[in-house]
Structure formats: structure tokens, C-alpha cells
Amino acid sequence: MLISSTDNTNEDGVDILANNLDSEPMLELFVFETFELISQLENIILNNEEANSIGIQINEVFRIVHTIKGSAAMMNFNSIVSLSHSLEDVFYHIRENQPENVDYSTLVDVVLRSLDFLKNEVNAIQIGSNLDNDVSIIVQEINEFLSLLKNENGLQKPKAVSTDFNMQKNNEVPEVTGENHFKALIFFEDGCEMENIRAFTLMHNLEKVANVISYCPKDIIEDQETIEIIRSNGFEIQFRTDLCIDNVKTLLSNTLFMKDIKLETISPIKNKHSSEENDNTGRDNNQITVKQSMISVNISKLDILMDLVGELVIMQDMVIQNPELEGLALNSFNKASRQLQKVTNEIQDAVMSIRMVPLSATFQRMHRIVRDMGKKLDKDVKLEFIGEETEVDKNIIEHLSDPLIHLVRNAVDHGIESPEEREKKGKSRSGKITLEARNEGGDVWIIVRDDGKGLDRENILQKAKKQGLLKKPENELTDREIYSYIFLPGFSTKKEVDEFSGRGVGMDVVNKNIEEVGGTVRVDSSMEIGTTITIKIPLTLAIIDGMKVRVGKSIYVIPITSIKESFKAQESTVIKDEANKSEMMMIRGDCCPILRLHEFFKVQPDTTNLEEGIIIVVENESRVMCLFADELMGEQQVVVKAMPGYIKKVNGISGCAVMGSGDISLIMDVSRLLNIS
Amino acid sequence: MAEIPEESLQLVEDTQKGKFLTFSVGKEMYAIEIKFVTEIIGIQPITEVPELPEYIKGIINLRGKIIPVMDVRIRFIKKPVEYNDRTCVIVIEVKDISIGLIVDNVSEVLSIADVDIVPPPDMNKEAENKYIKAIGKVGKEVKLILDCERLINNNDAQAISKIA
Amino acid sequence: MKVLIVDDAAFMRMALKSIVEKSGHEVVGEADNGRKAAELCRILSKEGKKPDLVTMDITMPEVNGIQGVALIQEFDEKIKVVMVTAMGQKSMVQEAMENGAFDFIVKPFSEDRIKSALTQIQSILERNRV
Structure with missing residues (x-):
């Protein structure tokens, strides 16, 4: 697909690999690995910014750039090759010459810009579009940086690498008298590259059994020109050895990419055999292969596996709870089915755990945002992580990235004050943003906390009022409710618009994304102390523990995590508001609205008498509500399925689940139910 | 994924061409092009879903796949009847949407030649008319050929999402 | 031939592996640095799967390819790297x-x-074996 749209030969006219290979998985792996490498490099560069030097991690940095270059060259992505090549030059220089004056902050800027370019290119590769961005600008920038670096530090001679080894002084050379005198002219295969080194290697091998008298061209190591000479004229070498011509031939042809050898005898031949190195290896051919301990798997395969496990759980219930079994004494059946349930549970857990990924990579990305914005806005901001190893379902992570970016941006922009302002307030000059993740029951909490100036309650309130967003009388609003207005579309309290935030778009993305994965957002803030935003999301989307409730003939599932308690109501605790036709109930001094499910879902219940049915108290975000149903039907783990696309979204329903009987139950969306009322 | 060769697709379409599944709702006989029909099943337990138009009865579990079901009677503003053992669900797939049509009775698969298919009379008075694409003549009988796309789309999807 | 592929880039390993296998040779293992490569050579030898050939990247974390060669040659000079x-x-x-x-x-x-x-390597190996 994409490969064919690019030039299929590299500069030397060599067919590139992508042409011949199964390129689809190769491309996938290339994209995956290159992204990984880019983010590794970005993290190293950012983490060392404080120290103002790459330090010993230079080797790591060099290796990463080198690897990116190598892989890109194989796929013939030339822009990536030339960019990473320039970067490699810079890091090579730093590694080899250890210049004293390195403008690290400029280096970081240049590297980060390069990485952005690379990310764009890899993205384009991933979606199959053409790579037509102009790499020359950024390459030139890098080269300028490098020449500046070289100038400022004087042109030091590279540290001595073992380029100067002298054949004559090679002490491995055995004493060879050399009865026979040979002249060999050697041609290498076209395009095998680095012919000078090949020639040198050849000579090096020969020296073990021969005395080299002369060779041409000379100076093959230092003089790059010799490559061309060897390509066109071949490499000529004369030597003396005790070996016979056949053995010499064999010895010389023990080299790769030899196109042609012309071997001439200059002195008479004497047949003498000498033992040559010979190879001998095991020849059994069984199938044990030693594999790597890590593999990467396409997420869609995991989705399929997950679906299948879901089906398995349903089928298991269909078998075990089959109505035909009722009333039968089935001791060993029951025992076996308990075993089966245990195994299926374990499979389920294992599959879930495969899909879990730590949040650290998502957190790490925030470094870059904090740095870029801090620099732009002249703010000094430190970023701290707590619990970044906490794991979340892969699908959820994808929904988390954007909200976190917006929250962190917002914290730097609106939360953290300028160093001067902070100093005046008696705070430390540098502000701090903390990203924290932790497990709380079936949920993961992600907390973004800053120690900035806090939200301006009055300002938000006035603005909300002006935009007509207030749904309750002002004095009934809690602080949290007021703060949560910042997540409404079009709400921005900043006076002027800037590059990062304040366009009024963004913060509503937070709410939208988080709600999509069944999570909630909560804001706490106090003036001059800071703002804390807590995101609560489920560990996984696919399987929930549910409580089955019956209303008439319909069964609904309520996620266990949102159920606080359930009980039989007493008429005396119910308060009726005839004017609003609403009912409420006192629970331990608190007034709770009652939602009759049969009315909400418009189904025929067994009873409308509150004392005869059951009250289920559900909670979300510290808001509480009483649901009224006919009866509880017990707990069950259910696999969440989306409603068919044709039906779109239904209020108060988050999806559906296939029960053991094969029937479908609707899963209630408690947070929405609470919002509706 | 292996792609189905062009010719065999052609072949499938050819053998399906001019073939219709006929069924009855009330006194009328209807027909739908066989290419839309995935399968025919007996009536299933239906889970009601709130906020849907009356003619969408809810959702059913079709071997793990969850699809909505439409009562064609109510769609055509005919008097609803109790479902019985002759009630069928015709599962059709139109534009990647799977949906079940609840009908009184499925009768047979017929071939109707192009010459026997005529445009519907412009009566424009009954609700069901806008879902009739053409009229097929089979002997002395008349089959009303349904426009599947209209039947399931025609503002209804929008109407549904508007409620939500 | 039995081939061990050593490269820190999974992409490169995949590229090499696919060619090696297409050419009818067997990839007996993969490693992502020089130390692991040498260890793998030992393990594979015990299983009777000693590699005939090792393809060795140079720039790798921990133990690079240059040191990797030395380690492998120390273990068995007959393995071609x-x-x-x-x-x-x-x-x-x-x-x-x-x-x-x-x-x-x-x-x-x-x-x-x-x-x-x-x-070429295979014919060299066979020739030397004779």
C-alpha cells in the first residue's frame, strides 16, 4: 500500500527490503517500535534537563537514534533517515568529544522539534499518507547546532579509536616463512558497501597464515577514496605463505560478497597441506526454539479474545443454570461446574490482565507539555508522579490522554502563578503539579493537583449566570457544582484567548471523554492553595459486577459499585411533594429523591406500593438517589455489550448484557440517571 | 482477510436477482428482495428499551449479536395483534444495519420478472405507501415490494436519536 | 543452518528473521543485546541447537555487538558471527x-x-566441514 507510493530504491539503487517482504506486519512493527523509541528518547532528554546534561545516558540516546535510523533506512523512509542521521551526528560528537560547553536548553529544543517531526512522519506512515514534509529545515537547524557546538569547544581530535592498528605489529601473526609467493586480485560484489573494511578484514585474516608483502590501494582504512578504487580496480594483495594454492583459495573465499578472485603464483608451488579451520556443528533439527519473553499483540486480537471469553461466561451460565436441570440431584455435576467456573474466572482475569497497561507512559507525556508551556509562559513548574505504575484497561487509556493533557495545560496556564507572583504570596517560586493514580475498588482514580491560585468561585458563578447555565437557585449550589461549570462547552473564564488554553474548547472534552468510558470528574479547589481534579474511571469496560433488579417482566442490571444499600421502604419515611409530583425519602437525616423505575422505563410493575417493592440506594459523585423496583434478583457478573447502533443512545442505559438464559437485560447508567432527575 | 473474487460476487447477485421473499401482514402480501434477507427465525423474547418509537419493539439476542426488532404491523399503522407461533422475524441487513422485521407469516420465495414489476399507484394516503417501492404481479395476485432502506431509515433513525 | 538473530530493534529482527526463514534456514533464537546472545548460545548448545550463524547488530544496550562477538567466540569459535x-x-x-x-x-x-x-556462509561451512 504505502510502500508503493514511495521510491522503492535507495540512493544506491539497491532494492529495499520493503519491496520484497511481507510489508504489512513489518510496517506495523516499525511504527510501533519507532514510536516507543521516540518517546523513550523524549523522556531521557526531558528528565535530564534539570541536570543540564545528558550525562552517561548519551550512549542510550545515541543507540536510540541509531536504531531509528537503521529501521527507517530498511523501509526507505528517507526523511526519517536524514533527520535521525543528523541527530546521530550531534550525539556522536557529544559522546566522543565530550564538549564542555553544551547549550543544553537549545539542544533540548532542537531534539524535541526533531522528535515532533519524526512523530508526524511516523503518524503519516501509520495512516498511509505520503511523506512530503520538508525535512531540510530541521536538518539544517541540527547541523547549525552541531557546528556551533564544534566551534565553541574547539576542534578536538576524536578520542583514539582503534583505527591505527598496524599489521606489521600484529602479535597474533605466527612465524610464517612463506615458501610460496602469491598475488591476488579481489573484486567484491556490487553494493556490498564498505569495501575498504572488507579488504582490510581479508588482509587481517590472511595475516594469520601469511606474510603480506604489499597491497593496493594503500591506506585503505583512513582514505575513503579507496572504496571507489577497490570497486573499479579491485583490491590487489601479494603475500608469502606455506599454504598451497588450493588452501589459499579456500581461505580467501571464506569471505562474504566476494565476486571474483584472481590468484596468481609468483614462485613455484609446493604441495603441502596444512590444517585449516573447519566447522562442525550439531545436525539434529528438532523444533525447540528459544523465544523472547515479550511479544507484541495487536489490540484487536485481544478484543476478540475478550469477546470470546464473554461468550464463554454466558454459555457456562446457560449450561449450569439450565432449567432442565432443576430439581435433579447432581452432586458431581455441581462439583465439576464449580471447577469450571473457577477456571473460567481465572481465564477472565488473565485476559483482563493482558489488556492492562500502566499509566506511566501517559503520565510521561505530560512532561513535555509542562515544559513547553512553562517555557512559553515564563513559569517554573515541577511535575511529580505518584502511583504511575497503576494499570488500566488499554481502551480506557486511550480515552485518558486528551483529558489529562487539557487538565495539565489548564493547571499550568490558569493555576500556577508566575514566579514573581508566587514569591509575593510567600509561595516557592516554582509551582508543582502532581499526577496521582490509585486503585479504589473497581475504579481507578486519577488526580491532577496543582498548588496554584485556585479557582475563582465568584467569577465562575457570575459567568455561568450570564450564560444561563444555572439550573438551581444560587444559594443551593455547592462549591463542587459551581467548579464543575468549567467543564461545560463554551465555558472559559480567561479574558483573552491564547495558544494553549482559554478557547473554551478543551475542558469540555475532559468531561465528554471521561463520560464515554463511564467515568466521572470532580473538582475541588481553594483559593491560593490550589485545585484538585479527580477523575474516577472503571478499571475495565468489558465486564462488570451487576445486581439484577426486576420490574414487572423486565430485568435490569445496576453496577454493584454504584449501589450503596437496599431495603424495604416504610411509608412513614416517604415525603411527597404534590406540587412537583416528586417523592423523597429520609435516609439518616438526608433527603433523597425517589425514582420509580417502572415510570422511568414505562413498564408494567408488580406493584406501585413503595412498601411492597424494594428501594435501592445508588450513589455517584456523592449524589444519592433511591430507585424503586419490584425485587432484587441477585448479583451476576455480566459482559457489557453496546446497544445496536440503530438505537443510538437511550437515557439512563449504558448498554446491555446477555444473561444466562439468553435474554437481554439493560444495564443502568447511574450517573446519567442522577443527572436526569 | 481473503476477498471474495469479483465473479463469484457477481454470481451471487445474479442468482438472487428477481427473487423475493413474500410474507403477510394482515390481509396484504408483501415482498422484499432476497438480497437483504439474512435469516428467518421464530418470534424471540424481546427486551423492551425505553424511549423508542412504538414500532421498535426492543432488542433480541441473535446468537450473541444484539439487534433491534420492528413490528411491521405497527409501522404500517395496522392494529397490533398478539404474537403467535406463526409470527416470524425476518432478519434483514441494509447498509450494515441488522434489524428484525416482525411479520404475521412468511410464505415463500418467488421470482418476479422485471416486466411484472410496476411502479406503485400514486395514492399517497396511507402511511405504508411510502415504504412501497413497486408492485409485483404474480398470476392474479399482487405483492407489495418494500423499500427496505426507507423502511428502516427514513428519518426514523434521526427521530430515535432526537428522543435520546 | 541454525541462525541466532541479535538486534535491539524488534523491527530489524523481524526483517532478518523473515528473510532467513524464507531462505529455508531456521531461526533458533533472538536476543536484544550481546550478553543475552552469548547466554542464548550456551543454552541452545545444551539443547543441541547450537547456532551455525549469529547475525549481530553493533549498537545495543548493556553489552554491544563488539563485546557480544568476543563473548560468543570465547564460548565457541566455530560459531560464525x-x-x-x-x-x-x-x-x-x-x-x-x-x-x-x-x-x-x-x-x-x-x-x-x-x-x-x-x-555463501552455508557453502563455506560445508566446504570446511568436508
Whole structure:
């Protein structure tokens, strides 16, 4: 697909690999690995910014750039090759010459810009579009940086690498008298590259059994020109050895990419055999292969596996709870089915755990945002992580990235004050943003906390009022409710618009994304102390523990995590508001609205008498509500399925689940139910 | 994924061409092009879903796949009847949407030649008319050929999402 | 031949592996640095799967390819190690050859280049065995 749209030969006219290979998985792996490498490099560069030097991690940095270059060259992505090549030059220089004056902050800027370019290119590769961005600008920038670096530090001679080894002084050379005198002219295969080194290697091998008298061209190591000479004229070498011509031939042809050898005898031949190195290896051919301990798997395969496990759980219930079994004494059946349930549970857990990924990579990305914005806005901001190893379902992570970016941006922009302002307030000059993740029951909490100036309650309130967003009388609003207005579309309290935030778009993305994965957002803030935003999301989307409730003939599932308690109501605790036709109930001094499910879902219940049915108290975000149903039907783990696309979204329903009987139950969306009322 | 060769697709379409599944709702006989029909099943337990138009009865579990079901009677503003053992669900797939049509009775698969298919009379008075694409003549009988796309789309999807 | 592929980039390993296997050779293992490569050689030998050929990247974390060659040659000189190197790493290649590498291949390589190298190495091995 994409490969064919690019030039299929590299500069030397060599067919590139992508042409011949199964390129689809190769491309996938290339994209995956290159992204990984880019983010590794970005993290190293950012983490060392404080120290103002790459330090010993230079080797790591060099290796990463080198690897990116190598892989890109194989796929013939030339822009990536030339960019990473320039970067490699810079890091090579730093590694080899250890210049004293390195403008690290400029280096970081240049590297980060390069990485952005690379990310764009890899993205384009991933979606199959053409790579037509102009790499020359950024390459030139890098080269300028490098020449500046070289100038400022004087042109030091590279540290001595073992380029100067002298054949004559090679002490491995055995004493060879050399009865026979040979002249060999050697041609290498076209395009095998680095012919000078090949020639040198050849000579090096020969020296073990021969005395080299002369060779041409000379100076093959230092003089790059010799490559061309060897390509066109071949490499000529004369030597003396005790070996016979056949053995010499064999010895010389023990080299790769030899196109042609012309071997001439200059002195008479004497047949003498000498033992040559010979190879001998095991020849059994069984199938044990030693594999790597890590593999990467396409997420869609995991989705399929997950679906299948879901089906398995349903089928298991269909078998075990089959109505035909009722009333039968089935001791060993029951025992076996308990075993089966245990195994299926374990499979389920294992599959879930495969899909879990730590949040650290998502957190790490925030470094870059904090740095870029801090620099732009002249703010000094430190970023701290707590619990970044906490794991979340892969699908959820994808929904988390954007909200976190917006929250962190917002914290730097609106939360953290300028160093001067902070100093005046008696705070430390540098502000701090903390990203924290932790497990709380079936949920993961992600907390973004800053120690900035806090939200301006009055300002938000006035603005909300002006935009007509207030749904309750002002004095009934809690602080949290007021703060949560910042997540409404079009709400921005900043006076002027800037590059990062304040366009009024963004913060509503937070709410939208988080709600999509069944999570909630909560804001706490106090003036001059800071703002804390807590995101609560489920560990996984696919399987929930549910409580089955019956209303008439319909069964609904309520996620266990949102159920606080359930009980039989007493008429005396119910308060009726005839004017609003609403009912409420006192629970331990608190007034709770009652939602009759049969009315909400418009189904025929067994009873409308509150004392005869059951009250289920559900909670979300510290808001509480009483649901009224006919009866509880017990707990069950259910696999969440989306409603068919044709039906779109239904209020108060988050999806559906296939029960053991094969029937479908609707899963209630408690947070929405609470919002509706 | 292996792609189905062009010719065999052609072949499938050819053998399906001019073939219709006929069924009855009330006194009328209807027909739908066989290419839309995935399968025919007996009536299933239906889970009601709130906020849907009356003619969408809810959702059913079709071997793990969850699809909505439409009562064609109510769609055509005919008097609803109790479902019985002759009630069928015709599962059709139109534009990647799977949906079940609840009908009184499925009768047979017929071939109707192009010459026997005529445009519907412009009566424009009954609700069901806008879902009739053409009229097929089979002997002395008349089959009303349904426009599947209209039947399931025609503002209804929008109407549904508007409620939500 | 039994081939062990050593490279820190999974992409490169995949590229090499696919060619090696297409050419009818067996990839007996993969490693992502020099130390692991040498360890793997030992393990594989115990299982009777000693590699005939090791393709060795140069720039790798922890223990690079140059040290990797030395470790493998120390274990068994008969294992042929072919360096897979980027253009321009000539001093590294020299060092690797000093340490006992058999030859080198320059990246980026074409499929045919690797295939021809594999054929040549195999015939060298067979010739030496006779």
C-alpha cells in the first residue's frame, strides 16, 4: 500500500527490503517500535534537563537514534533517515568529544522539534499518507547546532579509536616463512558497501597464515577514496605463505560478497597441506526454539479474545443454570461446574490482565507539555508522579490522554502563578503539579493537583449566570457544582484567548471523554492553595459486577459499585411533594429523591406500593438517589455489550448484557440517571 | 482477510436477482428482495428499551449479536395483534444495519420478472405507501415490494436519536 | 543452518528473521543485546541447537555487538558471527573483526543481499566441514 507510493530504491539503487517482504506486519512493527523509541528518547532528554546534561545516558540516546535510523533506512523512509542521521551526528560528537560547553536548553529544543517531526512522519506512515514534509529545515537547524557546538569547544581530535592498528605489529601473526609467493586480485560484489573494511578484514585474516608483502590501494582504512578504487580496480594483495594454492583459495573465499578472485603464483608451488579451520556443528533439527519473553499483540486480537471469553461466561451460565436441570440431584455435576467456573474466572482475569497497561507512559507525556508551556509562559513548574505504575484497561487509556493533557495545560496556564507572583504570596517560586493514580475498588482514580491560585468561585458563578447555565437557585449550589461549570462547552473564564488554553474548547472534552468510558470528574479547589481534579474511571469496560433488579417482566442490571444499600421502604419515611409530583425519602437525616423505575422505563410493575417493592440506594459523585423496583434478583457478573447502533443512545442505559438464559437485560447508567432527575 | 473474487460476487447477485421473499401482514402480501434477507427465525423474547418509537419493539439476542426488532404491523399503522407461533422475524441487513422485521407469516420465495414489476399507484394516503417501492404481479395476485432502506431509515433513525 | 538473530530493534529482527526463514534456514533464537546472545548460545548448545550463524547488530544496550562477538567466540569459535552494521561504523566493524567476527553486512540491506550471504556462509561451512 504505502510502500508503493514511495521510491522503492535507495540512493544506491539497491532494492529495499520493503519491496520484497511481507510489508504489512513489518510496517506495523516499525511504527510501533519507532514510536516507543521516540518517546523513550523524549523522556531521557526531558528528565535530564534539570541536570543540564545528558550525562552517561548519551550512549542510550545515541543507540536510540541509531536504531531509528537503521529501521527507517530498511523501509526507505528517507526523511526519517536524514533527520535521525543528523541527530546521530550531534550525539556522536557529544559522546566522543565530550564538549564542555553544551547549550543544553537549545539542544533540548532542537531534539524535541526533531522528535515532533519524526512523530508526524511516523503518524503519516501509520495512516498511509505520503511523506512530503520538508525535512531540510530541521536538518539544517541540527547541523547549525552541531557546528556551533564544534566551534565553541574547539576542534578536538576524536578520542583514539582503534583505527591505527598496524599489521606489521600484529602479535597474533605466527612465524610464517612463506615458501610460496602469491598475488591476488579481489573484486567484491556490487553494493556490498564498505569495501575498504572488507579488504582490510581479508588482509587481517590472511595475516594469520601469511606474510603480506604489499597491497593496493594503500591506506585503505583512513582514505575513503579507496572504496571507489577497490570497486573499479579491485583490491590487489601479494603475500608469502606455506599454504598451497588450493588452501589459499579456500581461505580467501571464506569471505562474504566476494565476486571474483584472481590468484596468481609468483614462485613455484609446493604441495603441502596444512590444517585449516573447519566447522562442525550439531545436525539434529528438532523444533525447540528459544523465544523472547515479550511479544507484541495487536489490540484487536485481544478484543476478540475478550469477546470470546464473554461468550464463554454466558454459555457456562446457560449450561449450569439450565432449567432442565432443576430439581435433579447432581452432586458431581455441581462439583465439576464449580471447577469450571473457577477456571473460567481465572481465564477472565488473565485476559483482563493482558489488556492492562500502566499509566506511566501517559503520565510521561505530560512532561513535555509542562515544559513547553512553562517555557512559553515564563513559569517554573515541577511535575511529580505518584502511583504511575497503576494499570488500566488499554481502551480506557486511550480515552485518558486528551483529558489529562487539557487538565495539565489548564493547571499550568490558569493555576500556577508566575514566579514573581508566587514569591509575593510567600509561595516557592516554582509551582508543582502532581499526577496521582490509585486503585479504589473497581475504579481507578486519577488526580491532577496543582498548588496554584485556585479557582475563582465568584467569577465562575457570575459567568455561568450570564450564560444561563444555572439550573438551581444560587444559594443551593455547592462549591463542587459551581467548579464543575468549567467543564461545560463554551465555558472559559480567561479574558483573552491564547495558544494553549482559554478557547473554551478543551475542558469540555475532559468531561465528554471521561463520560464515554463511564467515568466521572470532580473538582475541588481553594483559593491560593490550589485545585484538585479527580477523575474516577472503571478499571475495565468489558465486564462488570451487576445486581439484577426486576420490574414487572423486565430485568435490569445496576453496577454493584454504584449501589450503596437496599431495603424495604416504610411509608412513614416517604415525603411527597404534590406540587412537583416528586417523592423523597429520609435516609439518616438526608433527603433523597425517589425514582420509580417502572415510570422511568414505562413498564408494567408488580406493584406501585413503595412498601411492597424494594428501594435501592445508588450513589455517584456523592449524589444519592433511591430507585424503586419490584425485587432484587441477585448479583451476576455480566459482559457489557453496546446497544445496536440503530438505537443510538437511550437515557439512563449504558448498554446491555446477555444473561444466562439468553435474554437481554439493560444495564443502568447511574450517573446519567442522577443527572436526569 | 481473503476477498471474495469479483465473479463469484457477481454470481451471487445474479442468482438472487428477481427473487423475493413474500410474507403477510394482515390481509396484504408483501415482498422484499432476497438480497437483504439474512435469516428467518421464530418470534424471540424481546427486551423492551425505553424511549423508542412504538414500532421498535426492543432488542433480541441473535446468537450473541444484539439487534433491534420492528413490528411491521405497527409501522404500517395496522392494529397490533398478539404474537403467535406463526409470527416470524425476518432478519434483514441494509447498509450494515441488522434489524428484525416482525411479520404475521412468511410464505415463500418467488421470482418476479422485471416486466411484472410496476411502479406503485400514486395514492399517497396511507402511511405504508411510502415504504412501497413497486408492485409485483404474480398470476392474479399482487405483492407489495418494500423499500427496505426507507423502511428502516427514513428519518426514523434521526427521530430515535432526537428522543435520546 | 541454525541462525541466532541479535538486534535491539524488534523491527530489524523481524526483517532478518523473515528473510532467513524464507531462505529455508531456521531461526533458533533472538536476543536484544550481546550478553543475552552469548547466554542464548550456551543454552541452545545444551539443547543441541547450537547456532551455525549469529547475525549481530553493533549498537545495543548493556553489552554491544563488539563485546557480544568476543563473548560468543570465547564460548565457541566455530560459531560464525556476522556483524550487521550501519554504514560508516568502520572502526566498530574493525573492532568486531578483531574480536573474531566472521564478516559483516551493511544496513540497509536488501533481501537478496542477505540471501546471498546466507548461501555463501552455508557453502563455506560445508566446504570446511568436508
